[in-house]
Amino acid sequence: MIELSHVTKSYNVGRNNQFTAVDDVSLSIESGQLTVFKGPSGSGKTTLLSLVGCMSRPSSGRIRLHGIRPAFLAAEEGNDGFDISNLPERFLTEIRRTTFGFIFQQFNLVRGISVRENVMLPAYPTTESHAAFQARAEELLRLFDISRHAASRVEWLSGGELQRVAIARALINNPAVIIADEPTAHLDSKLSREFMEIVALFKGQGKTVLIASHDPIVYDSRLADRVVEMRDGRITVSGPEP
Numbered sequence: 001m002i003e004l005s006h007v008t009k010s011y012n013v014g015r016n017n018q019f020t021a022v023d024d025v026s027l028s029i030e031s032g033q034l035t036v037f038k039g040p041s042g043s044g045k046t047t048l049l050s051l052v053g054c055m056s057r058p059s060s061g062r063i064r065l066h067g068i069r070p071a072f073l074a075a076e077e078g079n080d081g082f083d084i085s086n087l088p089e090r091f092l093t094e095i096r097r098t099t100f101g102f103i104f105q106q107f108n109l110v111r112g113i114s115v116r117e118n119v120m121l122p123a124y125p126t127t128e129s130h131a132a133f134q135a136r137a138e139e140l141l142r143l144f145d146i147s148r149h150a151a152s153r154v155e156w157l158s159g160g161e162l163q164r165v166a167i168a169r170a171l172i173n174n175p176a177v178i179i180a181d182e183p184t185a186h187l188d189s190k191l192s193r194e195f196m197e198i199v200a201l202f203k204g205q206g207k208t209v210l211i212a213s214h215d216p217i218v219y220d221s222r223l224a225d226r227v228v229e230m231r232d233g234r235i236t237v238s239g240p241e242p
């Protein structure tokens, strides 16, 4: 479970353009479920996901992981879970790479290098050998039917293929949690439905999935265990508690 208690994120603190993007949010996100964050543009969805995914720290409040153990941490988890709100950048980076897989709207693939190299980019070789990562990359390329493009540069791929490369890259470290920000925004409805089939696969593997989306194919999906609605940095509807 991921537990947020009174989480606030403000930008440009102390300046005249100070802005609170996430405002006193408390929420429990159940493991192994799909939680969809829905809301108008600017409502704070991306900011909230970036806080949970250790890409930034909250201005105040606490975020705790329960039962999700970053692989590099030897210490036992206490009853209060593992607090990620105030960790030094070095630890945040390690947790981000070992625990979370990210899928972005623009896919954020690196041009000029191959599909295989893109999938391998986030590989985190302190937890497994390079050979193990290479084997996983080949397996993921096969799973998503992009093996024949492994040596191609990403700029030669179609939109659907790019999406599958981005998904394979998100899985290279076998993360417990997948975070996807508007993953279907640049896809037609057929590819969006295919994306949701892949989400079903994630859930089947017991992964926790968080998606920010405006797309009814995502938030109306039967796969969504919970739809959390946001407006002006606050939760307006938090769906049924699991």
Ligand SMILES: Nc1ncnc2c1ncn2[C@@H]1O[C@H](COP(=O)(O)OP(=O)(O)OP(=O)(O)O)[C@@H](O)[C@H]1O
Pocket (backbone or CB within 6 Å): 011, 012, 019, 020, 021, 039, 040, 041, 042, 043, 044, 045, 046, 047, 048, 212
């Ligand atoms: N680094 C930043 N500095 C200042 N303001 C920011 C920063 N990042 C985000 N914001 C502001 O915070 C608000 C929330 O942004 P956020 O991207 O979280 O919204 P969102 O719900 O994901 O929107 P969208 O659906 O358009 O992606 C926006 O008004 C945005 O302009």
